[in-house]
Amino acid sequence: MKLPKFMLLVASVTCLCLLYVCQQTEIFRLAYVGQKRSVLLRDSLDKNTMLRYNINKNTSLVLLNDRITASNFEMPDSYRVVKVPGVSQGTTADHRSSSLKSLAASVFGIKRQAEARTIDRR
Numbered sequence: 001m002k003l004p005k006f007m008l009l010v011a012s013v014t015c016l017c018l019l020y021v022c023q024q025t026e027i028f029r030l031a032y033v034g035q036k037r038s039v040l041l042r043d044s045l046d047k048n049t050m051l052r053y054n055i056n057k058n059t060s061l062v063l064l065n066d067r068i069t070a071s072n073f074e075m076p077d078s079y080r081v082v083k084v085p086g087v088s089q090g091t092t093a094d095h096r097s098s099s100l101k102s103l104a105a106s107v108f109g110i111k112r113q114a115e116a117r118t119i120d121r122r
């Protein structure tokens with residue numbers, strides 16, 4: 001074997017060995033990154049479980065009963081009646097559109113939607 005062929009063979013084997021070592025180090029690095037992510041995921045799941053437990057505990061009927069009986073909770077003696085102003089029918093186009101809406105609602109079985117508004121106390 002001549003010296004140039006031998007040097008070429010040694011250089012190619014060395015390059016292949018270096019590529020193999022780089023590949024193995026990258027595999028180990030990615031394994032560590034994956035392990036860190038799984039630890040973070042496990043911690044997040046534990047926190048989620050703890051928060052769900054706390055929510056269930058704080059909204060349990062027993063705790064709510066204790067809070068209601070501890071405070072001075074009373075049902076109101078009288079109910080407040082709220083008057084809702086009617087829709088103004090200024091033009092016949094408004095009247096037609098409302099009658100078409102009510103006709104479509106009756107045909108398709110659509111029920112009217114109720115809206116609640118707050119009362120301004122001043």
